[in-house]
Amino acid sequence: MLFIGVIPRPQLDPQSEVPLYHQLCRHFTELIRSGSLKHGERLPPTRELAGLLGLNRTTVSAAYERLESDGLITGHVGRGSFVTGGEAAPAAGLNWDAILDASHAASAPESLKAGAGTISFAVSRPSEELFPLNDFRASCDAVMAGPDFASVLQLGSPGGYEPLRQYLIEESRQEGVLRPTDDLLITSGCQQALDLVRRVLVQPADKVLVEEPVYSGLKNLFLESGADLTGIPVHANGVDAAQIERATLKARFKALVVTPNFQNPTGATLGREDREAIVRVAHNAGTVVIENDIYGPLRYEGESLPTIKQLDETGDGILLRSFSKISFPGLRVGWAIGPRAFIARMMEAKQLSDLHSDQLSQATLLHFAKSGGLEAHHARILRAGAERLKAAIAACGRYLPAGTRFTRPRGGMNLWVRLPSPLDAGELLPRAHREGVSYLPGKYFAITRPETGSLRLSFAGVDPAHIDRGVKILGEIFSTEWERQLTSRNREPAPAMV
């Protein structure tokens, strides 16, 4: 290596696309960062260095200016330029703020961070006291004692653990939701099924129809991919097919994501006619229907309705289901059913995502289902869910302030509560936390119409006594605030007419 004084001579390439001053700047940056040029050392004067390297002096000056603006050297008039960065300075890293684009996820709501002792209505999940731990252990032990156990622990297939996949295919065929033209893919829960659908289907700026209010994990997922979301309001009977049709007449929508049963967050369920209408409308518009049926098996009252996929004679529908809500959310096993070509592409996306889903859980859930453990547990959580739903509806009626409206679902895990104006569910949440109760405010579920007066009450994970106690506490907070606001408003002097 050649040197200029104590400094290694740079290898400059006048033919390069990189300007000479930039090459020179990089050379000094590296010398300083690597410690070859130390804090306090003097750089050669620009005129001298230009002469030595056969460069124009302005080239050297430009390099020094850049080094100075990078904080690596400081120029002193009449004395020259000195290293000020490097070893003595803390190691300067990447500018992560500039590298990382804006986040698509709202920061985790406080209600998910509420401490112990809390009555949490904030998470849509089953109750762990109801988990049949002995049945689960028996299934897992049977898998571990089985002749194929080593293959369960070996690298698997993107489509899923094949014995479970075949079992789900057969069950779905018998139920009538899987046609001869369909295939089935196992995913890491419904969330991953949605993610894979999005990866296969949605390009940036594609228009997608979703329900509003809607589960934030669905909204953020599509926003992350740059989709243009349109929210269709959810009423007591789910989204309105006529509104979907009006939207499709105005623009071309790539997909419609719909939760037909006990929608999250409203608990609303689509009637049969609306399901049929959605099939027609989507068909006419060339829109793919993604049916997120995660809550379907949690019907506590009334008759089950056919899935949208069953009603669609073309076989084009995509149906997403999961074991999470009816068994153990800590095991991530869901599945997607759809036309072969579509499922084949989801399998490719699955392979790129995580190769395949965990096989110990798949094998254990298969045994749990085949042994009858799942059915017995399902019956138990339907009974418990019915009690909890009843307790939640009764408590809302008894304790929430006059003027409050809330949905009356017949299954699922969630009620949607609309407080009387001008109450703000987000503003009141810290007060609820102080009293040991949590919920999710309506704003987390908005596409374009934040319902500040609304909140989601997830009742399935809380026993009836705690539901009563928790809603009573909320009722007191909301009523007190409502009366306070009413009083202060009445006291306000009437404004002058202008």
Next chain:
Amino acid sequence: MLFIGVIPRPQLDPQSEVPLYHQLCRHFTELIRSGSLKHGERLPPTRELAGLLGLNRTTVSAAYERLESDGLITGHVGRGSFVTGGEAAPAAGLNWDAILDASHAASAPESLKAGAGTISFAVSRPSEELFPLNDFRASCDAVMAGPDFASVLQLGSPGGYEPLRQYLIEESRQEGVLRPTDDLLITSGCQQALDLVRRVLVQPADKVLVEEPVYSGLKNLFLESGADLTGIPVHANGVDAAQIERATLKARFKALVVTPNFQNPTGATLGREDREAIVRVAHNAGTVVIENDIYGPLRYEGESLPTIKQLDETGDGILLRSFSKISFPGLRVGWAIGPRAFIARMMEAKQLSDLHSDQLSQATLLHFAKSGGLEAHHARILRAGAERLKAAIAACGRYLPAGTRFTRPRGGMNLWVRLPSPLDAGELLPRAHREGVSYLPGKYFAITRPETGSLRLSFAGVDPAHIDRGVKILGEIFSTEWERQLTSRNREPAPAMV
């Protein structure tokens, strides 16, 4: 509803952005598809319908023409238009070819589909005969008997099962790869870690540096996100830092993905000086280094080298690791270590991907690690791996045709074999399959320089006797073909000089 004869009258909106002929066309499409207008029924004459609806006759004609081109009606001169689509015709579905964009994944190579009885060098995975099933059962039973087992089955946290996360943080800190400014996220294997890094970091058209040849699951993942990949050739000692530097001087690269130890597919390992040079080069270029260290713990000979992350004083490096290759690939548990801000964003992406990783596997692997089962297994697979590596190198030297070159890694699961020209490893694969041996041809690992004469030999899943037998079979196939080509070339008449 009003009717025109037997046909429900359309509700047309002259104010709409949708042209009237299109509205009319949709109306009839729906009537036909829903069966309200049946196969063989006659549509009103255009003049009559125009009069009834107050429309221009050309509007009605345009709607009928569209219906005809959609295959729903057929016009007969002098007789009118008749429904030909609808109930009697098969249900017409979506055009999936048009909806689904081109696949980024090469279709699964035949070598992964090879039948039973095959000696498979095609998959980079451990040998399942070596799995310590009893130790694993003991760990899983301990987890299932533990006081916190219900919480293992309950919904978890995006960052991972917290006791495992804390264990890995402590282990990584002691090893010196996790700094006080770092955090750690559990992923579903290294594949998902790569996917989450990509989601957080790479936007379409971003430039990314990768090794070439490179694991196809890495290449396809970045291609899926629209990244512009540049491959840096891998030599016997890994990628050349000087070539990385030249690339960064010509363009701005968002990230560099590098596998420092026993790279897939070549088995090459980066020396310490190259690791240090990569830190410097990436730092100067503002490029994020993603260090995929999945094979690091599988060193059969020589001394371990510090990770690139350890050498980077700025703390900016991202390090990916996994339990898959050193324990059970069927359980998907890997992790990423990096600056807090980056890991926080990966956790958001993880939540959108699949909420969190499977907790039964996380809890069981934690017990397996803490109980010493992992360490004992690790020692066992290092001994087995050393034998297999030795067998593979010996067999390649003994059986492959003269002029073949192959890498001599000191760990990992893969050798890279370059056959003498003009042999084509892809063309010869079907012949190898017929003889009961499989491998992956070089083309699957290319960015822009497909090595048709190369192949990856994954030796870790095959015992030494089968390695010898399998490579012997390959050697015979390759040698026979090479001699045949040589002979036929020598027989070709010399071309005239022109």
